[in-house]
Amino acid sequence: MKIINCPLNGPRNALEFVCAGEVRTMPDPARCSDHEWADYTFLENNTAGLVKEWWCHVPSSYWFIAERNTVTDEITRTYPAGELFRERVEFAAAGEGEKK
């Protein structure tokens, strides 16, 4: 069983974690086409190589980012989500100003 280095809890067995797939940018839900939205909702990139993924340490409900090579299954780096998501995200209604 793999060991995953949780930024909050340190190295723990893989069975304590769940993966929520690749980190992807949500298209603007107020403006994107149905096709773009369906693509975002239902399709995975399934990249072969280094990807950024969402992982959660379940007992502590802590979400973080892992950089994992999907070919070798090697996790090269894990870090808090705050390193990628620094700004407050706003959503504008259709017809309003741009999303920040």
Place this chain on the structure above:
Amino acid sequence: MSAAESQRLPAPAGLLIDRSRRIGFNFEGRRYEGFAGDTIASALIANGHWLLARSFKYRRPRSVLTMAGQDGNTLVQIGAEPNALADRHPIAEGLMVHGQNYDGSLEHDRGAWIEMFGRFMPVGFYYKAFFKPKGSWKYWEKFIRARAGLGKVDLHAHHDYFDKEYLFADVVVIGGGPAGMAAAIEAAKAGGEVILIDENPQLGGSLLYARFDQEGARAAAVTRELTAAVAAAKNIRVMTDTTCTGWFADNWLALISGSRLYKVRAKAVVQAAGSIEQPAVFRNNDVPGVMLGSAAQRLIRFYGIRPGKRAMVMASNADGYAVALDLADAGVEVGGVVDINPQPPQSPLVEAVLRRGISIMPGHAITEALHSLGKKHVVGAHIERMTGEGTTDGKAARYECDLICMSVGYTPAAQTLYHAGAKFRYDHASNMYRLEALPAHAFAAGSANGAYDLDAVLAEGRHAGWAAAKDSGGNAGTEPPKPARDQGANGQTHPWPVFPHPKGKDFVDFDEDLTSKDLKNGIADGYDNPELLKRYSTIGMGPSQGRHSAVANVRFVARQTGRDLAAMAVTTQRPPYRPEKFGHLAGRIFDPARRTAMHHRHIEAGARMMVAGTWYRPAYYGTKDQRDQSIREEVLAVRNNVGLIDVSTLGGLDVRGPDAAEFLNRMYTFTYTKLEIGRSRYVLMTDQSGAVVDDGVACRFQDEHFYVTATTGGVDAVYRTMLFWNAQWRLNVDIANVTAAYAGVNIAGPRAREVLEKVCQGTDLSPTAFPYLGVREAVVAGIPARLLRVGFVGELGYEIHVPASQGEALWDALMEAGRDAGIRPFGVEAQRCLRLEKGHIIIGQDTDGLTTPFEADMPWAVAKKKPFYVGGRSVAIQNARPLSRKLVGFEITDKSVPVPEECHLVVRGGQLTGRVTSAVMSPTVDRIIGLAYVAPDQSEPGQTFDIRIDGGRMIQGTVVRLPHYDPDGKRQEM
């Protein structure tokens, strides 16, 4: 006849047996005696009984090949347990053992005729036969199935006890031979925790059975020295009779010992599992009495058994000569050493053999084992002069013998190294696959790593142990001398110990009865890659998993296709290395069981408990035979009087902060920014695809504090989802899962206020001061509480949430306060009926993974003007399309029909249009009511639809407007 004595050698031979303890057991209905420490195979052979089993395909008699549990020839049935290894399984008093793969008796198999048809069963037989004419498989299948499989499964076998244990170590050493012991001793010097495992009963590995010098004295001396050093090291834990069946990511090892699976995490691992001796291929090389040289040595040294009276040894290395010496020492007449090399090896052992007057026949080969009637045992050998690799002159000379030993080479016992990701490459100098690359924190030593010379093996072990200790962060001392690359591997293994016979039965794979011709034909059929040939011919797919045939497979393919072995790999080795029982994998299951603060009060009140997620909840109060009556009474108590239900399992989330309302707006379909303090509102959560996943209520206790409830089974996922999104949104909000921190009850019924007022004097409970959907912080029976006026069951009711430690006190206080009113506890079953009467859905029961808010007929819960909520865009896209199904309320007024069950189908004209999700006989409205998905064009009130119930009977439901009870909601708003 006391055959036991006739085959036993005098002590000290017999390292593993205790001659003072005789043990009787039963094989094939006959009683045999052996000594404590004997395996089934050794005890039988000591009694002169060799036949253990018959082969899978041709039903040929089989006996020991390896005496190490590495082959499939010794699989026997022990009581209810099939496929036990007779050469590893110890005997026990009264053990009932049977052979496998025969009809009638093991001695006289009525199915043995099949071998005569062997030439009609070519490789790929199943693929080539039985498919023409169409339908013929149906005829043949029953005959084939009757012969398929190994052993007999006892469907009524008793359940054994199995469990699991977790271990942690700095260094784990797999294999307790000279390399493994040396590695463990060296690793232990660094001070870390070392685990040394070996699958045999004693440490020593090849030191215990093999011969390393002319006198045969060195092994014992080295063993004494190493075992003493292992015993002296306090930080070495020795685990014998323990097998590493898998080596997984980050040095997670699966060890099996007896009925226990050890899950081991090691910082570094040294693999010193040794090597597996390989058989030679010649006609009848499977007949009992033909065995590996190491098998004969094991019989002699471990069990004190003389393996024959007269032996021929087929050799290509010095170990073959050591075997000849061992046999001679054990009183076996050695007819000769048949060396398949042109010259005997340069070894003092060869000279020792010559001094004993044993003849050596270099450049010769055994081409056929001759056997007694019924192929029960070897009676001689045909020996021919070699004319090239694998070819002979055809002039067979007959030699009498009852034992043929094969010492023609090895392959590393690399299975677990392959699991770990090690790379091997064929080495033409040694004619073996040799380790080329190891993953991080993995080390190898001994013959697994290509070291055969004993000094080199020990040096390798020491170095690997030191390196592993250093790697694991231990305080390793000075580096021991690095061993040289050539460590005696060259000359051990012959590149082609194969002598195909014109009459066949020259087995390459004993498990699957595959001969050299089968492989040649398979390759000729186009399966000219080891992996393809494996699947086509089944080579390596039997119980021994290619231990003796995987390398042969590659050699056959390379030779026939003219490819270089160095560019070819053996077929993939996967865990487990040895079979694991289901019991090992299942073991003891640790199911968490959550009990509410009032659990014991429910038990005292006679509740039947049910499982809800990981929680235990009262289903109803009463005996099983009064189930329906109890539920009915509980329902009526709530409708007409007052009832109390434990809702502690309901999820609770505290959402606090300046962005609390904005956060709920994004997580749920409704809007919460304008929700007044002291009020609650329904919450409905959809996932990204717009499917309904949870519901509850959001209670605003402060401007920046919401208490949000969630379903019992859904709260953990809801909490995780909330955190997931806010990890991205960075809203100023704090989310806490307080489910376990609160106990809760719902007191419901027309007299609920009257009862609550007795213990909640500080709060004005009047309908104007505390209306329906209001929430208050209050003190109930001296306990600080959160009060929620909710309407799930459709009566005046208060949910009261208190700190979990006070749950039982709250329950007691309310039961006491309600005593005069006749308060009655009610369970989940009554609640399900009550909510169904009100048309309230249960997420997960009335919805599935695809249900949209519109299908669930809840457009009222979806805000249309919010900029965003999770799933909102998907919901909008769905809303623009026509519905494909709709959840409706229905009733059945015909009292003669049974209540339909969940998932009974709604059928129209042979087409499935929906299904029932909930249905109950309502005591309140006195008819069957329920919820069902139906096609949109049959969803108008008054329309009817057909439900197919158990047995195929069709009954009719009528769509009705929800709710079934109190449509104006007057009772819950009292």
